[in-house]
Amino acid sequence: MRRVRVGVGAGFSGDRLDAALPLVERGDIGYLIFECLAERTIALAQRDRLRDAARGYHPFLEERVRRVLPACAARGVKIVSNMGAANPAAAGERAAAVARELGLAGLKIAVVLGDDVLDTVRAGDYVAAETGQPIADLGDVVSANAYLGAGPIRAALEQGADLVLTGRVADPSLILAPVAFEHDWPEDDWPRLGAGTIVGHLLECAAQVTGGYFADPGYKEVPNLADVGYPIAEVSPDGQALVTKTPDTGGLVSPATCKEQLLYELHDPARYLTPDVTADFTGVRLVQVAPDVVQVMGGSGTARPDTLKVTVGYRAGWIGEAQVSYGGPGAVARARLAGEIVLDRLERLGIRPIETRAEVLGVDSLYPGAASPAPRAEPAEARVRVAVRTRTADEAELAVHEVDSLGLNGPAAGSIAAMNVREVLGVVSAFVPRSLIRPSVTIEAVR
16 A cells, blocks of 8 residues: 655744754655744744845745755655745745755745735735734734645645745645645545544644653653654555654654644644644544554544635734843742832833733743742742833833833842843734635746
8 A cells, every 4th residue: 555654854933953854864755844834933924024025934944955955856855844934935036046056956846825815804804813803903914824725735746846835834734735645635535634634733743743742751751852753654545644753763652642742732623624624533543553653543524614714913012021030038029029110110101001011930920820839939049021012112112121220229139131122913813715815836947
């Protein structure tokens, strides 16, 4: 039975840069996936593109491509990635320049366009899914990117693409596309598309399924995380798969690691909505068939939704942030007092922030207020973080200055650090009819 082997060399924007090459060299894969986008990272990419129209693609695009392209070309491994981010066309040009420098003439690079639906969202009567607020009321909306599916990637592969760069594409669709292409699954074969999407969901976060994010010393031991292997799925024509990892590496693949990833960001397990299919996780079975090899069976699906999710970015003001460290007896009390002083000073200065945060890291930053567990002992050190979101940069600068002024005006023995002011892009979701979104593919050979 013919199987397709897909490896994932990155599962988020800041993933390791040296993990993908061993997949290519030792993993016997046909496809290498770099999954590098999230709502936050595409918002950052949109901010970069607003500053420089030639930017907006992933900052590590060149580094990742340069590291693996010669080995992929030599072995016939195709690359699929969403590192095009907010500017797939510029990403394609940059990747082509790298290929030319490496002497890889003839390499076919495809760019998937069509996820940018800003004009459509601006012209329509859409609301934020999180709040019900009209998108038009958000003010300066600067970006809107639809989650495309596997279709345009598959079209690029059908045209012989060696490297496919996309913008916003649903994470599991990056893995589903080559599998559906190789097995020639019809676009309405919902059971197999659902099964393939579940495999994609298992792999999309890279080492999260091979023991990385699973590890918890003393409770869930995972060997050699410094060299954790990245995941590989070997998918058969019926949608069943074997999940494993790069040979001769650390990490762990077990039903437990797969279950944790399977439940990641899962709402209704019978109706996991994607651009390609409504996946059904309820029948999934996981069986350990060999060390670090888990068989995945029982995934299915039903018809895809009529709308596509869109990430909408808007100018949401400015953030001023600063931190102060305190040590010795009473450190926590002094840190809390410092935060109270700054917030009181903002009111005295007439600054009306959109929102504020004053928290003591390690004490009540993750579990604020009554939710914070009582410490077993008074910490010997404490660090207060004050963050203020304002409508103008000047107000954010003033807030940071107030933290700085604690040097002589606040509690004793503080060390001020980590001061910064930055513009923030807010992010909300909307749903746009699929019929209004028209992906396209361009493909060129490197000369």
